[in-house]
Amino acid sequence: MDEIERIAPADAAPPGGHYAPATAWRDLLFVSGQLPVRPDGTHTADRPFEEQARQVLANLFAVLRAGGSSPERVLKVTVYVAGVEHWPAFNRLYAEAFGDAKPARAVVPVPELHHGYLVEVEAIAAR
Amino acid sequence: MDEIERIAPADAAPPGGHYAPATAWRDLLFVSGQLPVRPDGTHTADRPFEEQARQVLANLFAVLRAGGSSPERVLKVTVYVAGVEHWPAFNRLYAEAFGDAKPARAVVPVPELHHGYLVEVEAIAAR
Amino acid sequence: MDEIERIAPADAAPPGGHYAPATAWRDLLFVSGQLPVRPDGTHTADRPFEEQARQVLANLFAVLRAGGSSPERVLKVTVYVAGVEHWPAFNRLYAEAFGDAKPARAVVPVPELHHGYLVEVEAIAAR
Numbered sequence: 203m204d205e206i207e208r209i210a211p212a213d214a215a216p217p218g219g220h221y222a223p224a225t226a227w228r229d230l231l232f233v234s235g236q237l238p239v240r241p242d243g244t245h246t247a248d249r250p251f252e253e254q255a256r257q258v259l260a261n262l263f264a265v266l267r268a269g270g271s272s273p274e275r276v277l278k279v280t281v282y283v284a285g286v287e288h289w290p291a292f293n294r295l296y297a298e299a300f301g302d303a304k305p306a307r308a309v310v311p312v313p314e315l316h317h318g319y320l321v322e323v324e325a326i327a328a329r
Numbered sequence: 330m331d332e333i334e335r336i337a338p339a340d341a342a343p344p345g346g347h348y349a350p351a352t353a354w355r356d357l358l359f360v361s362g363q364l365p366v367r368p369d370g371t372h373t374a375d376r377p378f379e380e381q382a383r384q385v386l387a388n389l390f391a392v393l394r395a396g397g398s399s400p401e402r403v404l405k406v407t408v409y410v411a412g413v414e415h416w417p418a419f420n421r422l423y424a425e426a427f428g429d430a431k432p433a434r435a436v437v438p439v440p441e442l443h444h445g446y447l448v449e450v451e452a453i454a455a456r
Numbered sequence: 457m458d459e460i461e462r463i464a465p466a467d468a469a470p471p472g473g474h475y476a477p478a479t480a481w482r483d484l485l486f487v488s489g490q491l492p493v494r495p496d497g498t499h500t501a502d503r504p505f506e507e508q509a510r511q512v513l514a515n516l517f518a519v520l521r522a523g524g525s526s527p528e529r530v531l532k533v534t535v536y537v538a539g540v541e542h543w544p545a546f547n548r549l550y551a552e553a554f555g556d557a558k559p560a561r562a563v564v565p566v567p568e569l570h571h572g573y574l575v576e577v578e579a580i581a582a583r
Contacts, residue, residue: 220551221561232532235562278359297347307348308362308451313567324562405486424474434475435489435578
């Protein structure tokens with residue numbers, strides 16, 4: 203039985219609940235739902251959607267790197283948005299961030315998110 | 330490091346955003362959230378739920394086939410429905426489509442979906 | 457092609473739709489969305505959130521055991537809550553249940569759940 207590693211990036215705020223930022227098992231990395239929290243733990247929930255989207259993608263990439271993966275090695279991303287009207291802006295910033303990488307993806311509208319955030323992102327990656 | 334393949338079925342509309350219809354890695358296939366878009370790219374969002382459900386399942390099966398998998402090889406399905414009142418109709422059409430196959434499944438009610446659709450389906454499959 | 461096993465715990469209510477409680481493939485276990493249904497099939501949807509949360513975690517653990525896994529071997533949990541105000545109570549009961557184990561996790565607010573439930577939980581685990 204291979205060990206399950208807990209991944210916690212040094213350059214991101216610590217989890218606000220009973221979870222690891224990511225778990226790694228063999229060559230798979232499971233990234234917890236990331237919110238647009240700044241690395242110093244302060245919130246961006248009162249900031250425009252674009253700023254939240256950039257922060258949440260930066261947080262996702264930090265966890266990927268800490269887990270020995272990278273945007274190019276992501277298999278599937280699930281995006282939760284509070285309001286489907288944010289879809290086009292998110293897709294644009296996501297395309298900029300991922301560049302040539304095109305993981306499978308689902309964008310799931312939700313009524314609200316923790317702390318009043320507009321976007322949350324989770325992923326499964328190879329490493 | 331095994332390559333991550335992008336899967337795109339010939340018999341389905343191309344993705345509307347920055348994602349691959351599915352990614353394959355080793356023997357796993359990750360299918361993006363499928364909407365009930367017709368193969369010619371036209372929308373069924375104004376059509377009854379049953380028609381949308383049949384289309385979205387056809388789209389899912391097209392991606393599975395293109396990725397070297399099949400309904401019998403699906404491990405987990407996640408279904409997003411705009412309105413839990415569609416649960417019984419969806420379950421019935423899903424049972425018809427999957428037949429003897431019974432993957433793990435979660436049905437997740439959402440407030441809305443992209444383009445005003447009533448149902449979206451994603452999956453993880455073996456191949 | 458390794459077989460896909462269907463897992464059904466003896467000590468939980470049978471599925472209410474066309475799905476297996478979990479599927480196992482090689483060393484991975486995919487647990488279907490669990491609702492806080494009692495083992496005898498009666499509903500807890502009219503009970504306080506805390507009781508629903510304890511029941512749903514008991515159901516999850518029953519499926520994990522039946523599938524040859526355990527809370528310590530869970531890689532990722534997805535929690536759907538009808539109302540983000542239940543986040544703190546859920547996190548507390550979840551921490552009690554999981555103890556030293558800290559899988560990756562996402563908590564996803566939804567507008568409603570099947571049968572009027574307040575919480576649903578699914579998971580991917582190693583075994």
